[in-house]
Amino acid sequence: MDVLITADAICDRIDRMAGEIGAAYHDGRPLTVVGILTGCLVFMADLIRRIDLPVRVAFITASSYRGEATSPGKLLIRDELLPDIRGRHVLLLDDILDTGKTLTRVVAHLLDRGAETVKAGVLLRKVGRQEVPFEPDFVGFTIPDRFVVGYGLDFNDEYRHLPYIGVLDGPPA
Ligand code: IMP
Ligand code: MG
Numbered sequence: 196m197d198v199l200i201t202a203d204a205i206c207d208r209i210d211r212m213a214g215e216i217g218a219a220y221h222d223g224r225p226l227t228v229v230g231i232l233t234g235c236l237v238f239m240a241d242l243i244r245r246i247d248l249p250v251r252v253a254f255i256t257a258s259s260y261r262g263e264a265t266s267p268g269k270l271l272i273r274d275e276l277l278p279d280i281r282g283r284h285v286l287l288l289d290d291i292l293d294t295g296k297t298l299t300r301v302v303a304h305l306l307d308r309g310a311e312t313v314k315a316g317v318l319l320r321k322v323g324r325q326e327v328p329f330e331p332d333f334v335g336f337t338i339p340d341r342f343v344v345g346y347g348l349d350f351n352d353e354y355r356h357l358p359y360i361g362v363l364d365g366p367p368a
Contacts, residue, residue, distance in 0.1 A: 213245035234290030237347040281309030295329035
């Protein structure tokens with residue numbers, strides 16, 4: 196597998212992202228970091244340990260990729276793991292911004308649940324793929340339009356544990 200982003204480069208960038216996030220919240224109130232399962236797993240674990248703010252952690256499920264398909268299907272949002280977020284600052288984390296549909300829908304869902312503010316952070320943003328306008332507040336890396344795995348990102352639920360971002364040979368882009 197070709198390595199697109201090394202573990203060291205991810206580590207450096209996440210340090211800086213945590214600083215950017217700390218600087219964006221000034222009112223001393225706790226931040227509720229909501230990760231979109233399962234892709235957020237590794238990114239979120241590394242990022243929250245570097246954020247110098249009072250942080251609460253929560254999860255939401257949104258899945259658009261089914262089984263071995265690499266093209267998105269219907270988006271399913273489930274929020275049984277979400278605590279009461281009414282009046283809270285929420286930072287939503289996802290592994291990758293592709294078409295933008297997931298983040299657009301989940302941000303709307305969190306506002307609907309009463310969040311006071313919702314900012315979004317992604318580890319990766321693919322160029323040339325966005326179908327709906329969505330501007331994340333924090334972006335780790337901008338990457339070319341390739342199917343990537345590792346550091347939380349999967350193909351058919353495999354490869355999430357890789358400590359780097361790799362380009363998968365085989366499946367169509
Ligand atoms: P969007 O709704 O099209 O922005 O899709 C975002 C979701 O698609 C992410 O949370 C990932 O689960 C998945 N996804 C998009 N591109 C990739 C990729 O290159 N590798 C693995 N998963 C991807
Ligand atoms: Mg995902």
